[in-house]
Amino acid sequence: MHDLRLIHTDLKPQENILLVSPEYIKVPDYKGSSRSPKDSSYSKRIPRCSAIKVIDFGCTTYDRPDQNYIVSTRHYREPEVILGYFFV
Template identity: 60%
Template sequence: MVAIKIVRAVNKYSDAAMIEIDVLQKLARNDATGKHCVQIRNWFDYRNHICIVCEKLGPSLYDFLRKTAYRPFPIDLVRELGEQLLESVAFMHALKLIHTDLKPENILLVSSEDAKLAENKDGSFSKKVPKSSAIKLIDFGSTAYDHQDCSYIVSTRHYRAPEVILGHGWSYPCDIWSIGCILVELCSGETLFQTHENLEHLAMMERVLGPLPRHMLERAEYVY
């Protein structure tokens, strides 16, 4: 069984698809066991639609959360997922690659099977959890090499690091920030920074973490 990602025949999407293919092939060459990231099998062009053939995996963490009404994951499961996320991102960073778009939608469970966890006092089963905690990263269309221009906006809003919002440019730490946001979301069942506006986003960060360092504010390219 395989999964096929079909990319619309639009130049910007086709360009991103070719970047993704290049990254997937690089990852495959350096990850013989296929432990960290989805494995590419092949790719082809069908009537100007780039088609990427990969191994078939299970649902995303986002899909699993949605299916279970956004109920928080058990803390032990979050710990296991966090360890794998950090290992996978460390693997990419060692290859001088920055994912730039880590979010629950781009983290897939390896298996589609789930199990039930007893959490009621009478011993009845009422909470579904993944049967296996094994995960892999997907969606490398926005992945950047560390020597590339890093002045443009990256990351989906809710997982975007403060240096990106302030216009400092970005590097490997933006992936680590995203992981932190993801783990809090898995623990709580709610997006940590639920906003679509920069000033509010920064204010929410300060509410959680305290004031942003002065040196970051003084270097900000954008003033809010």
């Protein structure tokens, strides 16, 4: 997106950033557990692959000096918008 000078103005981790693969690995999770490491009743799933896909480009805008960036969800603003850094 940076190469195309585009800014995704509605980037939300659980809505617009998706894992490419739905496959998971089940691993033991002993954090917070007083059980023995041999006890496998506590486990967590982690993604097999960390590749992501960004979707929903409906609010995407071009980077322009006179651009007024309106971001509907303040908590999910991109670092470029928050820091005022736009493609030098």
